[in-house]
Amino acid sequence: MANKRVGKRTVRLQNNPTIISAASVVGPKEGQGPLKDYFNLVLQDDLYGEKSWELAESKMVQTAMQMAVKKADKKLEDVNYLLGGDLINQILPASFAARELGVPFFGIYGACSTMAEGMCLSAMLIDGGFADLILSGTSSHYCTAERQFRFPLELGNQKPMTAQWTVTGAGSVLIAPNEKGPKVRYVTVGKVIDKGIDDGNNMGAAMAPAAIDTIYSYFNDTKDDPNSFDIIATGDLGLLGKQITEDLLKEKGIDISNVYTDCGIEIFDLEEQDVHCGGSGCGCSATVFAGYIYQKLLNKEFNKVMLVSTGALLSPTSTLQKQTIPCVAHAVVIEND
The missing domain is CATH 3.40.47.40 (Stage V sporulation protein AD)
Structure with missing residues (x-):
């Protein structure tokens, strides 16, 4: 069982x-x-x-x-x-x-x-x-x-x-x-979600529904309080995808606005560096977590975090064949003792 x-x-x-x-x-x-x-x-x-x-x-x-x-x-x-x-x-x-x-x-x-x-x-x-x-x-x-x-x-x-x-x-x-350090307490595995976006230059809108589905599933499963987190960070939705995620989760009764950020927004200075909606890529959530978030956990500035890395499962072939973009998001919850 x-x-x-x-x-x-x-x-x-x-x-x-x-x-x-x-x-x-x-x-x-x-x-x-x-x-x-x-x-x-x-x-x-x-x-x-x-x-x-x-x-x-x-x-x-x-x-x-x-x-x-x-x-x-x-x-x-x-x-x-x-x-x-x-x-x-x-x-x-x-x-x-x-x-x-x-x-x-x-x-x-x-x-x-x-x-x-x-x-x-x-x-x-x-x-x-x-x-x-x-x-x-x-x-x-x-x-x-x-x-x-x-x-x-x-x-x-x-x-x-x-x-x-x-x-x-x-x-x-x-x-x-069983070592000293931040512990992985929960994982929520994402479903592949496709809402019909076919624009490879609008990944935030394509991936946001997958992030919404996974975050909502975690809170629905655990009955946890969003405000018990120091930070909930999606992987690389950027400015547009972050706003979509925040707004649509509110419509579902989950308000994460007080603790929510996106790694693609954190890694660059959006006003000074020409990155449009923010950062993306596997390395976006990887470096922000392994650098910034993990150090904050070690210093006890953060004690409970959720990382929700978001992925667009397209390929050059699917793009050439004019397919829409299926996406997935996986969540991992990490806590200090």
Whole structure:
């Protein structure tokens, strides 16, 4: 019997999966934003000494994972499983990083929801007694995402104001049972939601319904109080998607306005940096959580947080075939003791 389930969609972890360390690596633009002091490494250039942007992204996530292990005074040989994925074809950056790290590897794909997806799966594996130490992380890169999903950078295409800027960054967490540090208490796994948006430059509107569905399901399952949270952070809805989420949750009787933000809004200065509606990409929620939110948890400035990473499950093929954009959002609730 599944005795850890709460309601229809939520799982309550009982064996204290603990985030014992986290690490973040970001590009130069992100390193100029308001969270610059929270990142472990700010790159001087987007190529990170590599010959291609894809290899640079792989090196970023590899670096973040190695840093997370080192910060916890562990070795890669101590890690039972590595969970990772990203936006690029066949999750190339994560797979190539796993090749170098030499840890048993679960390649996962949830588009920009991958950070929370990996944390959910890692926490459940730890809670079930299947591992003692799991490394999870993800990445994105402005140049790799533009090349794959939109237009070559050399064309200099203009973007509509609903568009967002893919974060160049990688974040990683290391999770173990019954340790000191912030604990994963609940996970709520998202459904794939598609409300008919087909504009790849309006991801906030496309992903907001998935975030609404997951957040509402958590509160419906647990009867928790939104105001008991220090922060509820969606992954990369940007200004437009955040407003849609907040407004429609209110219509459903869930008011998160006092504690709600979006990682895509936090990572950039929207007035000073030309990012339109904000940041996006797997690396958006990954770096904001592994840098800013995790440090606030360690300092006890935050004691209860919900991370809801949001992902648009489109591909170049689906776009060319004029399909609408299915989306998903996964929620992970983390608390201090």
